[in-house]
Amino acid sequence: MRWRNALLLVSSLLFYWTDAGALFWILVASVIVNQIVAVAIASDRSEIRRRAFLILGIVLNLLPLVYYKYWMFLMQTAPAPVAGLFAALGVPSTDILLPAGISFFTFQGISYIVDAYRSEVRPTQSVVDFGMYHTLFPQLIAGPIVRYAEVQHQIRHRWSSLTDVHTGIVLFCFGLGCKIIIADNAGFVADRVFALPAGALTFSDAWLGIVAYTLQIFFDFSGYSTMAIGLGRMLGFRFPQNFEQPYRSRSITEFWRRWHMTLSRWFRDYLYIPLGGNRAGPLRTYLNLTLVFALCGLWHGAAITFLVWGLWHGVLLVLERLLHHRFGWSPSGLPGWAMTLLLVMIGWVFFRAATIDAALSYLSTMSGTGRIPLSDAIWLIMTPNRITFLLVGVVMSLSAFNIARLELADDLPAWRIAAINVGALVVFVYSLSLIATNGFNPFIYFRF
Structure with a gap:
């Protein structure tokens, strides 16, 4: 079908709108922002401007996620003067509805612009093609987190047999x-x-x-x-x-190679490795692992219980590495x-x-x-x-x-x-x- 990408884009947006209502515009904005930023990064030869576009894109992706998913939690745990200041400014901090799948399509959008910055993918010039990929209904709400590089050839040239x-x-x-x-x-x-x-x-x-x-x-x-x-x-x-x-x-290390593998790879490629990974010595490696899994826990929900769950796995991974490096035991x-x-x-x-x-x-x-x-x-x-x-x-x-x-x-x-x-x-x-x-x-x- 010549218009199959446009048809899938419209169908996926309608699918999301039936659940999200007015919050549907967050997904539409995500499509437009990430496409503009990725094309700007790929077409500009100035490293300063490319980096500026990248930072801007990441911030614009994270702002809705921080507000809709974490703002109530942040205001509940913030000092009273800070919470009072935002209340005086008229920023709501209660009864904030969480848009379905926002964590998944936010991470997907960030991977797209980061890969464009790294020249690992060449962004499509068609907002329809990118929009179809970004909103594709089977994986929109709860993953797997599909990177553009994994399906870029299939966006234009896919074949489905019986x-x-x-x-x-x-x-x-x-x-x-x-x-x-x-x-x-x-x-x-x-x-x-x-x-x-x-x-x-x-x-x-x-x-x-x-x-x-x-x-x-x-x-x-x-x-x-x-x-x-x-x-x-x-x-x-x-x-x-x-x-x-x-x-x-x-082992816990093996568990995270098998559990929610697309999320594990996302944190590895877009957070753990940029933080230095295991290239800056054991202590830095252990700190990076702990930080990554603390954020992994918070990614699942704005609550202390999720943070503790993430830290639990981070500490276990650190202990496994420590025992292997010091005593050769796994x-x-x-x-x-x-x-x-x-x-x-x-x-x-x-x-x-x-x-x-x-x-x-x-x-x-x-x-x-x-x-x-x-x-x-x-x-x-x-x-x-x-x-x-x-x-x-x-x-x-x-x-x-x-x-x-x-x-x-x-x-x-x-x-x-x-x-x-x-x-x-x-x-x-x-x-x-x-x-x-x-x-x-x-x-x-x-x-x-």
Whole structure:
């Protein structure tokens, strides 16, 4: 189709407008600003002006993110005179609505202008082509964070065969199943456990709750990413993988190579390396890692709990590097896997808890304080189907097979393709029946 990019641009903007309403103009402004800045950077030969354009572009990208996502948090933690000054100036600091996906398209826009500054990409001269890429609906709300360099050839020259469409449909069905069948059932259990008062929470409740949340956040987000990859595949795009079975990791370093991989690479390429990476000695490396993961935690939400979660992972990464460099030791094998999974689950407690005090109380119960058996309130919700789906989730999350890498090549045996088709159809229909019966629980990463 000659006008397919324009059609996708208009469709994606309408898709976003149905959710964002008036905040839709933030996305439109992001398209216009990043396109103008990238073209200005690429066409100017003065290094001073190029750097000025780059700084201006980064600031203009970050301003809406800071205001809509962090302003209430900043005003709540700022000294009273500072908060009073902004209040006197008429700057609202309460009831600020968070535009869907603002963290994702902000990072995408920054990567575009930085890559243009580094001459790693040549910006398109067409605002339609860039706008289509920047607003593309499958990955707009919750990633994966697709860089322009990864799809620039596909923007103008993409081809989608029937095999691609077939693969995309199957990926979408299985991704939806991961979300609706596994993540939502695990989330139901996790929500009930984390809602228990501290005095009512037992040792078994706490461990069941964090196992359920560990499964929920993985299948919720990886399910969305698989759906996005499938939709992109139907349209002729090859989006990057976002998860590679992270709960099989044998170290925290490996975990972050497998978990939310597009975000990890973004922080590495646009923050960690520009800060000096590991080129300025061990101490500077450790400081860079800690800072990057503190910001990674805050990227997920404006709360102390997210900051602590980020610092937790930053400190663990520093300890792994320190032990490797000083003593030549790195976690490995079954002990490394068990310890890594335990540390990740401890981190998820901070990620899920409403306050630091609640997280510490929860961890205290996990450590063995209080009663041992499941409480009656939790025992009653553990129906056979929920137990089954939790066990399926455990097996799938620890297996070597990654659904998002499924390929329906033409040379596959007909019986295998038929089995995959039947499986995808059953998962899709069952997912729709659960949505009709239970309603829809929004994706966790929509709030980020």
